[in-house]
Amino acid sequence: MLKVIYNEKDQTYKLHKNYPNAACCYKQILRAGARTTADSKYKLLSCVTFPQDFVVPPDVEAVITECRRPYSSKVLQKDGFSFVHPQKPDPTPSSSPEERPSVLLWGIDSLSRMNFELTMPLTYKYFREQPWYELQGYNKMGDNTFPNLMAILTGFNQTRSYSKCRPTAVGGLDACPMIWKRFKAEGYATAYAEDWASISTFDYLKKGFRRRPTDVYGRPLVLALEKELKKKYIKEIPYCLGRKSSAEYIYDLAEQFTEVHKNRSFFGMFWTNSFSHNDFSLPSAMDARMVKYMRTLDHNGIMQNTIIIFFSDHGTRFGLLRKLDSGFLEERLPVIYIRLPKWIRDKYPEFLDNLKANKNRLTSPYDIHATLKHILELDTPAEQLPRPEGCPTCHSVFQAVSLSRNCSLAGIDDHWCSCGGxxxxxxxxxxxxxxxxxxxxxxxxxxxxxxxxxxxxxxxxxxxxxxxxxxxxxxxxxxxxxxxxxxxxxxxxxxxxxxxxxxxxxxxxxxxxxxxxxxxxxxxxxxxxxxxx
CATH class of the missing domain: 3.10.450.10 (Nuclear Transport Factor 2; Chain: A,)
Structure with a gap:
């Protein structure tokens, strides 16, 4: 009954009623917790009735809508929507946007390289036909999501992640030197969103963030969607929320964020768990939709100035697939593809050559952290680039990886190492x-x-x-x-x-x-x- 119309010229959103006589209202979603509940509470404001083509106020970032027939109290349709509004102007603009690429981390939990090719053949075919570069030797460095993402976001190993970032203490993660803070300090707009609130990376048996960590933060929306909308569970996962899959809310938010900020620099990480974590076959349900997302990013011009990393944290860690003879590699080799804008491919051809050479060489999440820092210093000589604290021998994947590299040099503990017979x-x-x-x-x-x-x-x-x-x-x-x-x-x-x-x-x-x-x-x-x- 409702659809959101985005006006690119003035960067506003309209709520359009497909049935003009329907009586609709919206409840604004706000972050509402404090201290120990800062990242686990939300509140809904009173339902505000709106007319046809209502322009969403710039302070409204997420809503639950209700629509009824005229003179009826029964709710016919209930939906959830997000709205990304433009941030303040970039305080340190480049002389040319081509000197500062944006960064988009597009993540899927528990998806190995092997299972990606099996369950998402359309996306796999799309990547092979487009200028995406795969790292087939990408090896996880820790057991589950938290250590592998922290290696990317901070360059820390698991021990250091807990001692420095204190995820089980209130406010601990707020003080953590996440890479998005570096991008924010350089004038980038920032975003982070993740579905399935109860097991999200920074909240499962952890305290989450006391303050919103990025300019755009998807957690209040996800908390409200999971509570207010009808849920459909698959393998104990809240797979559908209302009329959409959980993952679509996250990736739709990514579309909005990149579209609104495409004329300035941005850094965004959008992570989904709900179509991959508990069932190795479920990614097939998102295959065609994933290709559509990628084509939309291309159509919207996002790929012209954005380095996109499509990746996972690890493969299937438990269940039937893990018990196969191939399960050892299944768990340890997550999928990862990287796409560079054409102007970077033209200006830095050595990056392209090295990415191609690194396709079958051993890499780790620490290398991706080094790569993110490299993006902020594209013209800095390799020997002067910062190295991850958790792996001083790791470096950007825009540099050639040695053929003789072993797991120790890649920061990978022996138990997780996929090398050797x-x-x-x-x-x-x-x-x-x-x-x-x-x-x-x-x-x-x-x-x-x-x-x-x-x-x-x-x-x-x-x-x-x-x-x-x-x-x-x-x-x-x-x-x-x-x-x-x-x-x-x-x-x-x-x-x-x-x-x-x-x-x-x-x-x-x-x-x-x-x-x-x-x-x-x-x-x-x-x-x-x-x-x-």
Whole structure:
């Protein structure tokens, strides 16, 4: 019954009623929390009746609308809309817009390179026919979304991300040196939005942001949509909200943001979880729509001055796909494509040559952080560019990556490293049994060391599924199940034949099945994949 019409000339929005006699009103969505609830509360203002082609006020960024038949109290249609209004003029304009490219991070959770090609063939075909450049050796550096995105946004490893940015403390993330702050300081308009509020990167078992982190911030809209509109769940995900999929609200916001700010520099990150996190086949439902989004960005002229990074944080981490022989690589090699504007390809042909050369070389999220900093200093010599704190040997992907690069030089811990071959070891071998038992005991001790895990039960080795030795090293990759709960784990352990002891990083151990509600009694994120209440 309603559609939003954007006027490019004066950068305003009109609410047009397809049925002129319908009685419609809007409720403005505002951020409403404070301190511990700053990022989890919203409020709706009273419903304001509006006429045909009503011009949305510039202070209204998001609304819930209700439409009724004349003289009827029954709501016929309820919708949610976002409105991106232009920011204040750029305080440090370039002499030419071609000297300052905009940046758009277009993210999808849990999508490997392999599964992207299988489930999104139309988008894959589009990228191959357009000037997009793939990094097929892009390897995750941590277990889940938070460490991999923090490596991109801050250049920190997981330990430093928690100590410096304190995501579990109120206001901790506000003080964190996110890369969008660097762009903001250079006069860029900034945006960040993510769907599925309960598991979003900075709010799941974390405190989120006390103040809005960017000029455009999508969380209040998402909170309201999930509460106020009818929801349809698929695999326990709020896949549809009202008449659209959850992801479309995020990517529609990206369209608005880029369109409104296309004549000035901008930095935006738009991240979705709702069509990929719990079901490896669901991305197929967004395939045709994704091509349409990309074509719209091109049609709107956004690609003329924007570096776009289409990427994921990791592949499928649990479930049937992860248990296949290819599951090891599936989890570790997320999809990533990069598109450069034509003027950059023409002005810096060496960037293009290096991107092409890097296609089959080992890269990591730290390299993307270095690339984002490189974008702010395109003419700075390579040796003078800043390096990520978490990986001083990492650098921009606009520079050639060494063919001999290993995971250590890319900032990737051994457990997550996809390089190197494995040799199968008998699961009945006494050494294999000893390693497995010590791994389970290490998990028990890890749980005991954490606060708030008193209700977690003592774990025992149930079964050894497989054992593989990495090359000629003393590192072994073991898949095993534990009891109670039947958790299916994969761990790397270094075996010392002299002491008959292992060394391992318990937080890096992978859980290959969903823990569901098994760990409902703990709120410690590190314990969730192990704890059985």
């Amino acid at each position: 494995f040799t199968e070891v008998s699961s009945t071998d006494q050494m294999a049994k000893t390693i497995a038992e010590q791994l389970v005991e290490a998990i028990n001790q890890f749980l005991i060391s954490l606060k708030g895990t008193q209700k977690c039960r003592h774990l025992k080795l149930d079964k050894i599924m497989s054992v593989h030795r990495k090359g000629n090293s003393s590192v072994y990759l073991i898949q095993l199940s534990i009891s109670p709960g039947g958790g299916f784990l994969e761990a790397s352990a270094e075996w010392n034949p002299k002491t008959q002891k292992i060394s391992t990083s318990v937080p890096s151990i992978s859980r290959l099945d969903s823990y569901g509600t098994q760990s409902r009694c703990v709120q410690v994120k590190e314990a969730k994949k192990f704890c059985v209440c």
